[in-house]
Structures are given as C-alpha cells and as structure tokens.
Amino acid sequence: MTTTFDLLVAHPFLTGLPPHHLARLARWAHRAPFRAGARLFEENGRADRYWLIRDGYVNLDIRVPGRSDVVLETIGPGTVLGWSWLFPPYRWHFGAVAAGPLLSIAVDGPATRAMCDADPEFGYELTKRFMAVVVDRMQATRIRLLDLYRAPA
Secondary structure, eight states: OOOHHHHHHHOGGGTTOOHHHHHHHHTTEEEEEEOTTOEEEOTTSBOOEEEEEEESOEEEEEOOTTSOOEEEEEEOTTOEEOOGGGSTTOBOSSEEEESSOEEEEEEEHHHHHHHHHHOHHHHHHHHHHHHHHHHHHHHHHHHHHHHHTOOOO
C-alpha cells in the first residue's frame, strides 16, 4: 500500500524537498477524496490546511453580489490548492469546489507553519514555492477579470 510519505514524494509541488522534510510533513497529511460539487472552502472562511491535488480538478471562485459565483481558475493534478493558511489573518481569499471526483492530500496548515518556524531553511523553501502559486493565481485572476469586464467589440 502506498503511504502518505510516498504520495508526498511523488507530488510535483514538493519535488526536491529532502526526505526528512517530507517525512515530517507526512505526519500532518492524509488522503482527502471529494465528490463532484463538494465545496472545499468558502471565501473568507478560516484557512487551516492546503491540498496537493493528485487526480481531478478544482474550480477557484469568488462571490459576486447579485450574480452566481464566478470561476476564476480551474486547477488540476500536480498542483497545490490553498496558500491562505500561511499568511495572517489565515482567511481564504477565494472559494474552491471540486469540479468532478477529486483525489488530494490534505496537509495541516498550522503544523506546517510550526515546521517552517522551527526550520528556517525549510520555511524559506516552502514559502518560495507557495509565493510562486500566489503569483500565478493572482495573474490568472487578473486575466479572468479582464475577460469578464472587457468592453464589447
């Protein structure tokens, strides 16, 4: 049977992390399957974990008053979902819904922050990886909003 450690080793987001860091993370991680349509979190909810997506897709959305939720981006296998657990005030900036059946690995955010505090080298490496995700998500949001509000031709 594949262990949580094995799943972390195989995930692209964590490629290159030393095995001792992955072993520590594995203590705070577990398999997390979701059915299609399951909401993983709500915009502005308490952010206390992140997910490494193995199989399936997740729609990132925002609430727009007077309209239905607007999907900003769809992320899939090999990506990570959730960065708000890393930065105060630890609230989700978007919402997330499984676009279909989803297999992921959930990792405890506060425990990961404690690992980062205890080992600055690990913390720096993980923060660099998550900041790259933040930049990508913000760029995708900008492009999606430009598409939504583009003047008609």
